[in-house]
Amino acid sequence: MSTIAIVEDNADNRLLLRALLSDRFDIVEYETGIDAVDGLARWTPDLVLLDISLPGMDGVEVLRVLRGRDDMRGVPILALTAHAMAGDREKYLGYGFDDYLTKPIIDDALLFEAIDRHLTGAHAAGSARSVNANGAG
């Protein structure tokens, strides 16, 4: 089972995401960006759902720290944000997020589709890297 790290300061959003995802994925939750950076220094998730508006260290800062780690470079990091503005999607994809999801979550199918697509892509890329590292392919 893939493991998803959820970085979200709102308890109700964490509760909802856990309810939606925990049947299909192992879930590890972080309430702040600093907690996430500290916690994710000790392990590598398969995918990260990262809120943009976090107290202290915001989601973009967390993204930069995580992307600076070799083991996290191939891990999909999906932005979660409320109060989406025109142009936000392009802005956050430009920062290096792999995808951009808005809150509130209205359509769970969109959430699952994005997670599945990025997990599949990450696993395929990981397999290709392994093959290349072994001198084949």
Added chain:
Amino acid sequence: MQGEYSAATGGSAPGNIEALHRLHRFGGLSLVQQMASLFASEMPPRLYAARTAAAEGDRDTVRGVAHALRSSCGQIGAVRMVTICDRLLSDDLADMAAETEQLERESARFIAWLDATLVASRELQ
């Protein structure tokens, strides 16, 4: 089982019944009840933070509270509160203190509506 939620008040209700149906579909009655309980318990400190910041003219803090609240309100169907949060987040905000007071009043109305709706729904089930 699909949830059956019946709005406790009429067309001018402070909440959107469809949001409760959606939460029920996501996680059943248990999730609806947990979300409602969490929303109500988290509201006093959030409103206090907004009220205090508004009194001090601290626009950034008010915006931060409104941003977080908007997401929670949207998820649980507090549609009027979402509208007030949008005004608090707007660059054209005219009266921060008045809007935060309105947010408090609307919060009380929504939580009362939510409680009554959940009680009525339990009676239907």
